[in-house]
Amino acid sequence: MMKRMTLAGVTAALYSLGAQAMAATVAPGGLEAQSVAAAEASGGGMPQLDFGNPLMLAQVVWLLIIFGVLYYALANIALPRVASVLDERRNRIEGDLEAARAAKAEADAAMEAHRAATARARAESQTAIAEATQSAQADAAARSAALNERLSQQIEAAEARINAARDTAMGALREVATDTANALVQRLSGIKNETAVSAAVQRELATQGKA
Amino acid sequence: MAAEGKTIDALSQFELTHAFGPIGAAVNFTQSNAHMLVASVVIVLVMIMGMAPRAVVPGRFQALAETFYEFVENLVIGQVGHEGKRYFPFVFALFMFVLFGNVLGLFPYAFTYTSHIAVTFGLAFLVFLVTTIVALALHGKKFFGYFFPEGAPLWLAPIIVPVEVVSYLSRPISLSVRLFANMVAGHVLLKVFATFVVLLGGLGIVGPLLAVLPLSVNVLLVGFELLVAFLQAYVFAILTSIYLHDAVHLH
Missing domain, CATH: 1.10.287 (Helix Hairpins)
Structure with missing residues (x-):
């Protein structure tokens, strides 16, 4: 059973x-x-469909009371607290982000200033180098010009000296040649004609281009 | 959750009794209401004590309270828009009340007040009243234009208007029956399988071995019911938000 x-x-x-x-x-x-x-x-x-039960109505009445109190407590006490904490956090995060953004802007500005300073320094040094090069070149040019001047003067003087020496040497050569020719002519032929010999030597030297 | 005698009695768990002894009996305070009270106190305590540290970096308890808050807030703002912030406490109270009622009912010996159609209908009718009053307060007579969409041919009015009216009036019914049916079904199933465990356990030597089967089903069911408890609270809150959206924007 x-x-x-x-x-x-x-x-x-x-x-x-x-x-x-x-x-x-x-x-x-x-x-x-x-x-x-x-x-x-x-x-x-x-039991849920037994609407004749007086407890059913009582349950709903108490439900409304309890839910009303719950709503009141949440809406006026609990939820504003959560909202204030969340707002506080949001503000703080936003503030931090703002500070970070400001710091970044500052760093960017500093970087920019640094870059500008570097560029300026580079430009300045470039000009300084150019100026120095230029002045050095001018100096060198002036010195070489002076040197050239002196050298050319010396060369000129030397040439003049050489010319003078050659002229003297040429003069001495005619004399020696004439003397030698006279002596040779005298010894060979016994004739003593200094004027003719001198003219012949003069002529011979001229033809050789050494006068 | 024990079998009464040797028959399956899945429904006596829903019977209303008095709570708090003679004082409760005098004011017809039922055990269902006692559970509502417990749930409400727990909700308020979680929210107030959880937020008590007011920490910028929340601890676990505060994170729980904040998660509830932000979950419902996102839900309301997502559905209604930013003008829905005014109704957020109402939706929040509903969501928490239903969620904690559902979850509280899963504890042994606890009563599930959301398994009573009178309770769910009471809440759904409250939603209906609030949304209708909000719509009337915001739009006055224009609210009745809701039952006849703009641009529809006029000769269709005799069909469209009754359909819209019926669909509007049936909202509290569908809202309440959905929650009620889900909770009843879940608790009846739990009870039935729990009774199987007891009945099979009494069947001689093989009984306890067989009883493991319904027991494991019940373990799975409790997990499933936790999901349903959350899901139904979510559905209740999101439908309330959708109705509020209609009340605020009239379309």
């Missing part, structure tokens, strides 16, 4: 289970089937 009852209970429960699954997935449609099946299993209706 006991076993049979158990079996009956299990079958009823299984049937009710199918209805539950339906109710869970399709909701309102399967609900009646569920309540009927469940009613078969337990021998009574769903």
Whole structure:
């Protein structure tokens, strides 16, 4: 007898289970089937649908009171606190971001100033180098010009000296040549004609281009 | 969650009884209301004590309170827009009340007040009243234009208007029945499988071995019910937000 009852209970429960699954997935449609099946299993209706129960109305009245108090407590006490903490955090994060942005701008400005200073220094040094080069070149040019001047003067003087020396040498050469020619002519022929010899030497030297 | 005798009694868990002894009986304070009270106190404590440190970098408890807050805030602002901030405390209270009711009901010996259609309908009707009053307060007579969309041909009015009115009026029903049915189904299933454990456990030597099966099903079911508890609270809150969006923007 006991076993049979158990079996009956299990079958009823299984049937009710199918209805539950339906109710869970399709909701309102399967609900009646569920309540009927469940009613078969337990021998009574769903307590939730027993609207004759005075506790049902009382439950709803208390629900409204409790929910009203909960709403009041949340809206006026709990939630403003959360909001203030979140606002505080947002402001702080924004402030930090602002400070970071300002610091970045400052760093950028410093970087820019540094770059400008570098560029200016480079330009200045470039001009200085150019000026120095120029002055050095001018100096060198002036010195080389002076040197050239002196050298050319020396060359001129040397040339003059050389010319003078050559002239003297040429003069001496005519004399020696004439003397030698006179002596030779005298020794060979015994004739002593200095004027003719001198003219002949003069003529001979001229033809050789050495006068 | 024990079988009463040798039959499966999945529904007596939903029966209302008095709480708080003779004082509760005098004012018809039910165990369902006692659980509402517990849930509400827990909600307020979580929010107030969680935020008590007011830390810029929140600890776990504060992060929990903030997560609840920001989750619902994003939900309301996402659905209603920034003008919906005024209604955020209402949606937040609803979401937390339903969520904590659902989760609290999963504890052994606890009563699930969201498994009572009277409770869910009470909340859904409150939502209905609030959204309708908001719409009337913001738009006055223009609110009734909601039942006849602009640009629709006039001769369709006899069809469109009744359909829109019925769909508007059925909102609290669908909202309440969805939550109620989900919670009832889950708790009946838990109860049925728990009873199987007891019944099979009594079947001689092989009984306890077989009883492991419904027991493991119940373990899985509790996890599933946790998901459903959250999901239904979320659905309740998001539908409320959608209704508020309609009330604020009228389309």
